[in-house]
Amino acid sequence: MNLTEFQEWNKAFYRSRNWDQYDIFIRMNFLTEELGELAQAIRKYEIGRDRPDEEVKTNNENMQDIKEEIGDVMDNLTVIMNQYDLSLEEILQHHINKIEGRFD
DSSP states (O other): OOHHHHHHHHHHHHHHTTGGGSOHHHHHHHHHHHHHHHHHHHHHHHTOOOOTTSOOOOHHHHHHHHHHHHHHHHHHHHHHHHHTTOOHHHHHHHHHHHHHHHTO
16 A cells, blocks of 8 residues: 555545544644554563553564554544645655755
8 A cells, every 4th residue: 555545545434434523633632642652662662661560562562562553643643634635645755855955
């Protein structure tokens, strides 16, 4: 699946569940929540949590959690892009141009 296909899938899926109806401030809270979960997954992978009330996972299981949380972050970012009718491919190309322009 390429980026445009993912963005279109995201738009259709979220629309079918009416999840695209949340306003931008609620969506930003969802994104923040997912970023926190990603930070926690990375912490578990890198240094552990040392909590007796949580099961200890293998590095492979922790890496799967990181992948899952990155997907959740990407989903929420894509919903925001769709809300503003922005193209993921255009955003990435603009970002590449900006970064490369800094070092010319």
